Amino acid sequence: MNIALIAHDDKKSSIIGFAIAYKHILEKHTLYATGTTGKLISDETGLAIHRFQSGPIGGDQQIGALIATNDMDMVIFFRDPLTAQPHEPDVSALMRLCDVFQIPLATNLASAELFIHGLERGDFHWRNVIKTKKDREG
Ligand SMILES: O=C(CO)COP(=O)(O)O
Structure with a gap:
């Protein structure tokens, strides 16, 4: 599965703890992240992560582009609901695309915990079915 990990600044320590x-679960998957989140997680865990630009300069949009081609299977985005973000339109666009393409999106630790256990259990296997269908149909 292709999984995106993103966290606003106030939530970075939380996503590092989560990672x-x-x-042991995340390392079985292909991980993507916005720039700073990805650097911090890989520094702390040694996980291999494809890093995009930092969120405020386009990273959210780069992850959105993978969602738009149905190539992202899950987005774990620890948002900070109490701090205004200069790139709020990008954040909204990313979440909107998750809804357009039915991509599982966890926006806080409590839901991310459910996602990660579900991932381990195979609850997201339907994503492979959808992607196989897409590959077949081109
Ligand atoms: O701003 C972000 C998401 O909107 C996160 O970006 P960074 O991981 O580069 O801090």
Whole structure:
């Protein structure tokens, strides 16, 4: 599965803790992240992560582009609901695309915990079915 990890600044320590706790699950998947989140997680965990630009300069949009081609299977985005973001339109666009393409989106630790356990259990296998169908139909 292709999984995007993103966190606003106030949530970075939280996503690092999440990645440390679930490294044994995350390492079985292909990980993507916005620039700073990806650097911090890979520094702390050693996980291999494809890093895009930092969020405020286009990283959210780069991840959105993968969602738009149905190539992203899950987005874990620890948002900071209490701080205004200069790139709020990009954040909204990313979440909107998740809804357009039915991509599982967890926006906080509590839902991310459910996602990661579901991932381990195989609850997201339907994504492989959809992608296989897309590959067949071109
Ligand atoms: O701003 C972000 C998401 O909107 C996250 O970007 P960074 O991971 O580069 O801090």
